[in-house]
Amino acid sequence: MPWSPEHKQQTRERILDSAARLFALNGYDKVGINDVMADAGLTRGAFYAHFSSKTQLYAEAIVTSALQGRAMLHPDENQPPQLEALVNGYLSLEHRQGEQVRCPLAFLTTDIAQREEQVRDTYTRVFKGFVNALQQHLNPEDAASEQQALRTAVVMIGGMAIARAINDEELAGSLLEVCREAALVKV
Amino acid sequence: MPWSPEHKQQTRERILDSAARLFALNGYDKVGINDVMADAGLTRGAFYAHFSSKTQLYAEAIVTSALQGRAMLHPDENQPPQLEALVNGYLSLEHRQGEQVRCPLAFLTTDIAQREEQVRDTYTRVFKGFVNALQQHLNPEDAASEQQALRTAVVMIGGMAIARAINDEELAGSLLEVCREAALVKV
């Protein structure tokens, strides 16, 4: 029974960590398996002992990014923050930089559309979870709360995606500011 | 003086047409120069007589997509449509399919972030034009009209980008519907 039983699991998570960060920052095509493994402190040969393909890695990395982002924006699991704090953290210049938090919904939006269904499934699932989490902050009894949550999700994700695409820092700042207000508007 | 003088210009536009469509639908990396030239009815050798690099082609194709989209959504140049008609056309299932119209701001959002500055410059310029056009439909005297235009732009572009990423057709439909309303809300 060589190797401690948890070791492989830990290595797998280390690879996923690297993949989640690199994919979110650079997109699927600019990141090679080499890059991911080197970032995780391994060489490319070890990859296929953990994942069957780059596509599978991508799909799992999307979930990892999402979980990591949630952990950063929900510091206290038991006491979820107010919606306003969440929105302000999400639509911040720090998030735009992507050093601490990197929501895959915003960082990989159009990267997804042309990938395999496996990847789009994962993105869709994460998106539904995002909308659902927002809805918890509204009045879930309210019949319009799902629409309100969708609206807020679009402003958050869309605002961040556009803010990252444009290279006018000042405009990006105003854009995020406008979105922070708009995300909280009740219609 | 061989070849008619307009011929090269026409060929260049034919290449740009193909590039604009293929890039918007499939993203930068999935489209080769071969693909573009073949789509235009040429072979790869002719490419470098028209463009100096794939990056330059990409930047120009973004502008071409934007102009084509505007032409489709503004059928009558002299009589611009009402904002509502514009929003409804933009946030439609047809636009999501991308067969007739393909706004590069929504189709290529996250494709842009990691490219050369030349490409990001172009995207930023097109985005500013988009916001400006929206602002014309509001009361430009109103001090808040730029913020209103930014908000509407985010809902339109972000809504379309997300609707394209998710592979749940029903959810995409609801999402677009919610965005059509939200884009027109005055705050």
Next chain:
DNA sequence: AACACAATATGATCAAGAACATATTTTTTG
């Protein structure tokens, strides 16, 4: 009709990267 020259096509080079096959190393048990 032949020529000049631009536009286009063909051929070749070079680099990257995914996937896999095989060799090595590392850890735990007997």
Next chain:
DNA sequence: CAAAAAATATGTTCTTGATCATATTGTGTT
């Protein structure tokens, strides 16, 4: 301290694609 088996590393193959160098084709002029 071996031995076994899993984990990791190294070597290789194969494909793809951007770019460029060279050949060919088509057009308008003389």
